Amino acid sequence: MIDIHSHFLPYVDDGSPSAEISLAMLKMAAGQGVTDIICTPHYRGNYKPEKEGLIKDFKKFCELKDAANIGVKLYLGEEVFYDARLFGDIKTAPFSTLAGGKYVLTEFSPEAVTGVYDAALSVLSQGYIPVIAHIERCVRLSEDYIADVRALGALIQVNACSFAGREKKFFGKRVYSLFSEGLVDLVASDFHYSRDYCMDKAYRIVRRKFGEDVAETVFVSNAKKIIGESL
Numbered sequence: 001m002i003d004i005h006s007h008f009l010p011y012v013d014d015g016s017p018s019a020e021i022s023l024a025m026l027k028m029a030a031g032q033g034v035t036d037i038i039c040t041p042h043y044r045g046n047y048k049p050e051k052e053g054l055i056k057d058f059k060k061f062c063e064l065k066d067a068a069n070i071g072v073k074l075y076l077g078e079e080v081f082y083d084a085r086l087f088g089d090i091k092t093a094p095f096s097t098l099a100g101g102k103y104v105l106t107e108f109s110p111e112a113v114t115g116v117y118d119a120a121l122s123v124l125s126q127g128y129i130p131v132i133a134h135i136e137r138c139v140r141l142s143e144d145y146i147a148d149v150r151a152l153g154a155l156i157q158v159n160a161c162s163f164a165g166r167e168k169k170f171f172g173k174r175v176y177s178l179f180s181e182g183l184v185d186l187v188a189s190d191f192h193y194s195r196d197y198c199m200d201k202a203y204r205i206v207r208r209k210f211g212e213d214v215a216e217t218v219f220v221s222n223a224k225k226i227i228g229e230s231l
């Protein structure tokens, strides 16, 4: 499995308060069969890391991971809260795209009613592809609206724990419904140290309910395109 949305990197946001905890988190992911992880710290509010500094922090953490012999490959990205000005020129923007490629992990307010469509259009018109983070949390967006955003070329991501962990009671039905309508492109962990890691359980649920092909698509092959292995 490949995890394209996660908060493993220590110190930079609310993902992990120490390198030791981050390494333990990585071991947990590796133990669940995850081979590749994109670290996506928040870019919003108080969390707006300076780009070069973040790259240095990321490299340091990769060295620690190698020294600890943890067999996962790491990539850098960011989970960027959408703001039209910030996204005005993505090429020169102060945030990192997913694995440095053309995909941008884009977060919207849970209260979002409209605006996601226009935001996706703007990102696409600049030659980038928006990956809409945990869309199940944007409860005011209808499935028809999400289908329209997806039809533009945006990718739809849901969180593993929204249907296989502690948030199932809030979002489980919605995620199943999105799967039933064929609207899910990616499942990722959105892992913070204070939460569970549910990728393995989520994979098994998707395989059982929606089949092996769907599981392979949303946990592996679509993510591979993002990290560039099959481009």
Ligand SMILES: [Fe+2]
Pocket (backbone or CB within 6 Å): 005, 006, 007, 079, 190
């Ligand atoms: Fe996140």
